Amino acid sequence: REDLWVRGGCILDPEKLFFEERRVADQQRDCGGCILAPGFIDVQINGGFGVDFSQASEDVGSGIALVARRILSHGVTSFCPTLVTSPLEVYHKVLPQIPVKSGGPHGAGVLGVHLEGPFISREKRGAHPEAHLRSFEADAFQDVLATYGGLDNVRIVTLAPELDHSHEVIRALTALGICVSLGHSVADLGTAEKAVQSGATFITHLFNAMLPFHHRDPGIVGLLTSDRLPAGRRIFYGMIADGIHTNPAALRIAHRAHPKGLVLVTDAVPALGLGNGRHTLGQQEVEVDGLTAYVAGTSTLSGSIAPMDTCVRHFLQATGCSVECALEAASLHPAQLLGLEKRKGTLDFGADADFVVLDDSLHVRATYISGELVWQAEEARP
């Protein structure tokens, strides 16, 4: 049992405060023995509460703001709005309207955009519209720039490494500090390993939209235990732990093979937080039924609608791991993936004071950003 000290939006070292500044706390808040964990970070979320990030609109900002505010109740304090495969016009219109932004009482912080597509495999497109898929032209990186209309505000790009010229794109993106993720791909293990050697660090929703594990060619899944990765590099992989996208046994296999790389993502669709019925995702229609969303009229899964805290609880229960392990998968690991582990995803001294108050069953009681209370559960309110 420890106390958490906060000053100026950052986590403070109380021992230093006591001996050097000779001060005590100005305000004290009793959290009643609840768990204090770093705020969750969602690096793959396509929308929610009726908002679709991939829809070209004049006012993308208010859609982002709405989602940012509503996901506070799920314990998410930072996120990467995700854009699925879309026509050029959508990228050109939407991307400039999603700047990186700090979180606060208005909502969770935007860390940058996750571009999932359009440079992905036709065969493994999943719910992405076929018409807008692309492959790299001869001058691959210029093609990328032309497609997206610029890479400001971009944080993660998901692509299929088996496409020609993918390696120069991966290298160029990595050089710009953009995280490259492998997904929606039919790549074999060798291709995937080369992509990692070129700079890829993430796998988009492991098991989904890629070749299944095969014992003679594990494919992208084999990266979890590959010995061909550059020294000192850790491969991270997103998992949608909603109990639907991945069988719990598969979740356990991945977790046991490489526990330190597991990143919980929601891959939430605009239907998150809405009821059953038909809603829009990208350029397509989806059907929601309980905790499942399908491409309308098919049995193809169309993203998840399980909130992040539900994913954390399901992950904990399915793998039987420790509470710390489950919480790190939703906070520390995504921060490490994005190179932000000094400021986010941790309660270390000097980090941003983004944290959640959880009860013993990991339900969110309150959410804080920069040391300020930004959301509180009904029962907890005075």
Place this chain on the structure above:
Amino acid sequence: MRRIRGTRRGLLRAGVYIRVLRLRAPRAGRGRAGLLGAGRSGCSRVGGARGFTGLNFLSWKLCVTIMRLVILDNYDLASEWAAKYICNRIIQFRPGQDRYFTLGLPTGSTPLGCYKKLIEYHKNGDLSFKYVKTFNMDEYVGLPRNHPESYHSYMWNNFFKHIDIDPNNAHILDGNATDLQAECDAFEKKIKEAGGIDLFVGGIGPDGHIAFNEPGSSLVSRTRLKTLAMDTILANAKYFDGDLSKVPTMALTVGVGTVMDAREVMILITGAHKAFALYKAIEEGVNHMWTVSAFQQHPRTIFVCDEDATLELRVKTVKYFKGLMHVHNKLVDPLYSMKEGN
């Protein structure tokens, strides 16, 4: 009047020598001629009929010179007794805005249980450290203040962070000061400015040292820089991953004389590995090779031990003091509380 060997400190005292003399000559009444009736503790076993039974042991105005050896069954009970005693002392002192209770504090594994109990009393609302000033005994030289093994870290993690003491009133020597001797002199000055120490709590090393006053230290020493003895370095190695090269070799420490200046001293001694040191400290003479023995000459000392620490004492000594426990326990029962407005 029988002459008592040793010093006279104002009022005649009942010290170890009296006990030892009595044990060698068990006839009741011998050695008490000429002593002030009020100066004795635990006399009810011997010569109770001589008029000490009406004494109020909690009245410090009457009981001025005391040596007690308090023996509890185990570490937890010893820690609890010590914590209760400290708690009662603070509360009875009635500390306030212009009247701070000054406490000297030790580190190491022995006082951990005592600190835990004090924290418990604080968390229950029975004890506040708002008007308490503390002075720690020692600190390593050259160890960064936030090193997990520094005594600053120890005090923060094991005590200060759990209580309501004002950080300005928690004094610990700075082992990284540019002028170490000046730091020591300043510490002595702070103690003086605080009005001296009301109760100095300490431990004992396996080589009989108090604070870092290693064997051979002057018994009238003041706060200063000391080089640690090999025994101490070996004993501390367990806190530095067993690596002797990582253990600091020098420390700043209060002197024996500094602790002797305190109005009252309480020494905590638990565990069989301290038994020989306790024997040397109270059954043998005052000797600078076993610096805790200096407290035989302090007007008010309590040694709080567990059974294991008494293993090297004579059976007679142990039986005698155990027989006095019902008297000693009156000091901690009732346990006072600030809640009741005591």
